[in-house]
Amino acid sequence: MSSIVILGIFVADTAYRAERIPRLGETILGKSFNLSPGGKGSNQAVAAAKAGAxxxxxxxxGTDTFADMAIDVWQKAGVTPAITQHDNSYTGAACIFIEAETGxxxxxxxxxxxGEIDNSDIDRNADLIANADIFITQLEQPLEVAMYGLELARKKGVRTLLNPAPAADxxxxxxxxxxxxxxxxxxxEGLTGIKxxxxxxxxxxxxxxxxxGAGAAIITLGENGALYHDADTTIHMPAMSSGKVIETTGAGDSFNGSFAAALAEGMTPVDAVKFGCAAAGISVTRAGAANSMPSRAEIDARLAQG
Incomplete structure (x- = not known):
């Protein structure tokens, strides 16, 4: 089985569905509430594991209820934790507004x-990273640690994937x-100045x-799929619809985790992009982030439909 190491964060997603975002000082009635596991790194780990990695x-x-939620969701998805727990702060959380009409x-x-992750977290897991097929990180933990992890992975000959989210210089x-x-x-646009x-x-x-300097760039385009570009290939991969869009939260994470899983097991980058688009197309038909990640069997079935 291919090995993927993800540096990132877990947060508990508190999702509020309503017609619109309230103005400052205003209270409105929402349509629904959901508490579920999230965080880009955690979501991508769940997506990769469910896709077969x-x-x-x-x-x-932390050492709180949200930490228990993280460990439980990883266990169910097949993610191996490489974590430390601390009682001087709390496990992360996110407030998500979902537009009722569009998702x-x-x-x-x-x-x-x-937010206190530092280079010692990378050093403690140096052997794990060195033996991985792919190292993934994002920008929700301190940026300098993401760079340190990428440097270590590159030195060890491990392929690297950066999901530069949330946007940052x-x-x-x-x-x-x-x-x-x-x-x-x-x-x-934030990275290049190109709208x-x-x-x-x-x-x-x-x-x-x-x-x-990037080896290959993949621009995810939501309902328009993804654009892949490397030194030899430029291809637009259309989105792969699997039904009515319920919620787009986690779609990018579904793409990244499943793309990495496909790449790690030997698919070409173009085929891995298609695999990621299939996974993302399934994820948006479900509520939640980690909870929306499809299984390998579901992704394969969607690809078989063409």
Whole structure:
């Protein structure tokens, strides 16, 4: 089984569905509430494990109810924790607004003790990273630790994937440590200054990311699929619908985790992008983030439909 190591955070997602976001000072009635596991790193670990990879999660948790939730969801998904627990802070949480009509979302994340992740978390798991097929990180934990992890993985010959979310200015040289970088439209614009509104502009942004050092760039385009660009190939992969969109929360994480799982087991990058699009297309038909990640059997069945 292929091995993937994910550096990131877990948060408990508190999701509120309503017609619109309230204005400051205003209270409105919502349509529903849901408490579920989230955090980009954790979601990607769950997605990778359910897609068939041996996924390991590096993070910090508190010693509270939300930490119990994290450990439980990882156990059920098949994720191996590589964590420490701390009683001086809390396990992370997120406030998610979901627009009732469209399923689109806006999110506030508070990392809690995972915001204190430092280079010692990487050093403690150096052998785990060195023996992985792929190392994945995002930008919800301290950025300098993400870079340190990418540097270690690159030194050990491990393929690296950066999901640059939430959007942030990257230090010089960070993209050069990435075999794959996977921003969405907004994040790609923040990194390149190119507004992504079409496949053509996504291609321009992907070219700019490669010019900054990334080995390959994948711009995820929501309902329009994904754009893949490397030194030899540029291809637009359409979205793969699996039914009515219920919620887009976690779709990008579903793509990243399943893309990495496919890549780690030997698929070509283009086939892995298609695999990721199939997984993301299933995930948006379900509520929640980690809870929406499809199984390998579901992804294979969707791909078989063409």
């Amino acid at each position: 041996n996924a390991h999660m590096i993070t910090r948790l 689109n979302n806006a999110i506030i994340v508070t990392p809690g003790v995972a 990257l230090p010089d040289g960070m993209l050069a440590l990435c075999d794959f970088v996977t921003p969405n439209e907004t994040e790609a 992504v509104t079409s496949v053509a502009s996504a291609t321009d942004a992907a070219q700019a990311l490669r010019a900054s």
